Each structure stands twice: as structure tokens, then as C-alpha cells.
Amino acid sequence: MHDVDTSLLRTFVAVAETGSFSRSGALIGRSQSAVSGQIRRLEQTFGRLLLDRDTRNVRLTGDGERLLVHARKMIAAADAMLARFRSDDLAGEVRFGSPEDFASAYLPEVLGLFAAAHEAVQLHVTCKLTLPLIEEFEAGLQDLIVVKQDPARRHPGARPLWREPLVWVTGPDAESDWAVLAARGRPLPLVTAPAPCVYRGRAAAALDAAHVGWTAVFTSPSHAGCSAAVRAGLGYTVMPRAMVPAGLVVPAAGWPALPDAEMALLSARRMTPAVAALADFIEDRVLRRRGD
Numbered sequence: 001m002h003d004v005d006t007s008l009l010r011t012f013v014a015v016a017e018t019g020s021f022s023r024s025g026a027l028i029g030r031s032q033s034a035v036s037g038q039i040r041r042l043e044q045t046f047g048r049l050l051l052d053r054d055t056r057n058v059r060l061t062g063d064g065e066r067l068l069v070h071a072r073k074m075i076a077a078a079d080a081m082l083a084r085f086r087s088d089d090l091a092g093e094v095r096f097g098s099p100e101d102f103a104s105a106y107l108p109e110v111l112g113l114f115a116a117a118h119e120a121v122q123l124h125v126t127c128k129l130t131l132p133l134i135e136e137f138e139a140g141l142q143d144l145i146v147v148k149q150d151p152a153r154r155h156p157g158a159r160p161l162w163r164e165p166l167v168w169v170t171g172p173d174a175e176s177d178w179a180v181l182a183a184r185g186r187p188l189p190l191v192t193a194p195a196p197c198v199y200r201g202r203a204a205a206a207l208d209a210a211h212v213g214w215t216a217v218f219t220s221p222s223h224a225g226c227s228a229a230v231r232a233g234l235g236y237t238v239m240p241r242a243m244v245p246a247g248l249v250v251p252a253a254g255w256p257a258l259p260d261a262e263m264a265l266l267s268a269r270r271m272t273p274a275v276a277a278l279a280d281f282i283e284d285r286v287l288r289r290r291g292d
Contacts, residue, residue: 004045006078009071011038015051016068019058019246026165026242079113079285091120092274097133097145098125101223101243102263110285114278121274129221131196137266143275144267146282148198151262158264159279161286164240166202166258167250171233176251187213189235191226194219198261203238206256 014024015035025035043050050064060068098107111123126133126142133145134155149155151163170176181188188207192200200216207214218229227245230237238258244250263286267279 004074005041006075008038008042008045009075011035012042012050012064013068013071013075015039015058016060016064018242021058023242023244026240029162076109079109080116090118090274090277092272093122093124094272094274094278095124095141095143096126096278097136097142098127099130099133099146099148100127100221101240102146110282113285114281117281118274118277121277123278129193129197134266143271144265144279147264147266149262149264150198150201151260154262154264155266157269158266159283161263161265161283164242164261164263166199166238166261167241167244168203168255168258169230169237169239169244170249170251171230172247172249174230174233174236174249176249178251178254178256182210182212187215189217190214191218191220191229191235191237192216193221193226199238202258202261206258210256212256 011024011028011030014028015021018024021032021035021039024030025032028035030038039051046063046067048063048067049061050067052059052061096111107125111125115121115123126136128136130147130149133142134147136142137145146161147155147158148164149158151160154160175181190200190203192203195201204214217235218226220226220229223239223243226237226239227248229235230248231245240261241250265279265282267275271279
């Protein structure tokens with residue numbers, strides 16, 4: 001009798017959601033070849049082809065679509081079981097803040113599992129840009145926040161979670177040859193979050209170092225808003241590799257290099273048991289998902 005390894009299911013779900021072996025690898029902290037090997041093992045377990053692959057695209061087969069439903073249910077059940085049996089009795093309130101992109105990628109799963117394991121803890125969740133979150137935290141309005149930061153200039157007391165490899169992103173029909181763009185002699189149109197933003201700062205510094213002008217043509221605090229603007233061809237942007245939506249393009253080598261950003265937790269020195277539990281839970285779930 002064969003058992004189904006939930007780590008293989010997690011990789012399969014990541015590939016299904018990103019449509020890419022490389023983006024899935026960045027998301028779960030594994031190489032592209034390791035992701036391919038795990039999918040191959042899963043297909044051998046079921047004796048079914050789960051993905052159609054070519055040099056550019058990865059798509060679910062009919063069997064893959066059916067497995068995806070069961071895989072998500074099994075992963076959620078396993079996580080809920082672990083959370084329930086590892087939890088202590090906790091009560092109280094936690095005011096938690098997060099940037100929107102972290103919220104859309106990780107929060108629903110993480111907070112849902114935490115809430116299921118600690119039913120007496122009341123969560124108050126806010127999604128904002130990093131700077132307003134830090135201002136609220138320093139004013140005592142937030143107990144725990146996730147922030148984006150420069151690894152070389154960390155916020156005092158920050159608890160690093162992971163590094164974000166950043167990439168340039170273009171629309172599907174936009175010019176992506178850097179030599180052509182640089183030779184035009186015109187400012188590069190940027191789609192970006194409002195300043196100050198780590199991703200915006202990385203883009204500006206890289207273009208300045210390459211002696212290429214730039215202009216912000218579309219500014220939005222929303223990851224979804226920026227993605228839509230790039231997809232429409234309004235300009236170019238910088239994103240974490242693992243969060244590039246399907247349909248957008250990471251151009252080939254030749255573009256200015258981008259240093260990593262970093263996600264971190266900020267919490268007060270004196271935390272209530274409920275706040276400390278959520279901080280530990282977030283760190284554990286992020287590391288578990290990324291395979292560290």
C-alpha cells in the first residue's frame with residue numbers, strides 16, 4: 001500500500017498555483033530540478049500524468065485537476081491536525097498588520113490554521129503599506145507586524161523571516177530586450193508602489209547605477225493593481241520572483257541586477273502569550289512552506 005507524502009502534495013499545489021517550476025521552487029525554497037523530481041515521484045505514486053509540460057508552459061491534466069482538489073484538502077487537514085495538537089490553551093486579542101502582497105500569498109492559510117488551533121484568541125488584522133504599519137506599531141496600535149526591509153538596514157528588533165529574490169517584470173507584449181530599451185534614450189516607465197517602498201527603491205537604484213532614467217507612470221499600493229497595469233502595457237515593475245502572476249514575463253538576463261529584499265516580523269519586547277504564539281506560528285509556517 002502506498003502512502004501519499006504531503007510534502008509532494010505541497011509542491012504539486014505550488015506548481016498548480018504558479019504555473020511554473022522555477023517560481024514554485026522560489027516559493028518553497030527548492031531548486032527547479034528538485035521540484036521536477038518531486039512531481040515525478042507523485043506521478044509515479046498515482047501512476048498518472050498530472051502535468052502537461054513544454055519549454056514555456058506547465059498545465060494541469062484532467063487527473064491533475066482532480067488531484068488538486070484532494071491535495072488542498074489533505075494539506076489543510078494535516079496542518080489543522082498539527083496545529084491543534086501542538087497548541088496550548090490561549091486567550092486574548094492580537095492586533096496584527098501585514099503588507100498586502102504577504103497577506104494575499106500567506107495570510108489566509110496561516111491565520112486560518114492559527115484561529116482553528118486557538119479559538120479563544122481574537123485576531124484583528126490590518127493590511128497596509130510597510131511605512132504606515134511601522135508608524136502604527138510605534139504608536140502602540142499594532143502588536144505584531146510583517147514588514148519589508150533592506151537586509152543591510154534592518155529595523156531594530158526585526159525578526160527576519162526570509163529573503164525575497166527580486167526580478168524585473170514586463171507585460172506579455174512589452175519590449176523586454178534590455179539593450180533595445182537602454183538604447184532608446186527615454187526614461188523607463190515604472191509601475192510601482194508609493195515611496196518609500198523597498199521594491200521601488202531597488203528598481204530606482206538599479207536604473208540609476210545603469211545610467212538609465214525612469215519615471216513612475218502608475219503608482220498603486222496594491223500588488224493586484226500594479227500587476228494589472230503591467231499586464232496592460234503601461235510600464236515595467238519589480239516583484240518577488242515567487243509572486244509574479246501568470247501572464248506576466250520575467251525578461252532574460254541583461255537587465256540591471258536587483259539585490260534581495262527581506263520580510264521580517266516586528267513585535268514589542270514584552271508580548272502577551274497570544275502575540276508570542278502568533279509570531280512563532282507565522283515563523284514556523286513560513287519556514288515549513290518554503291522548505292527551510
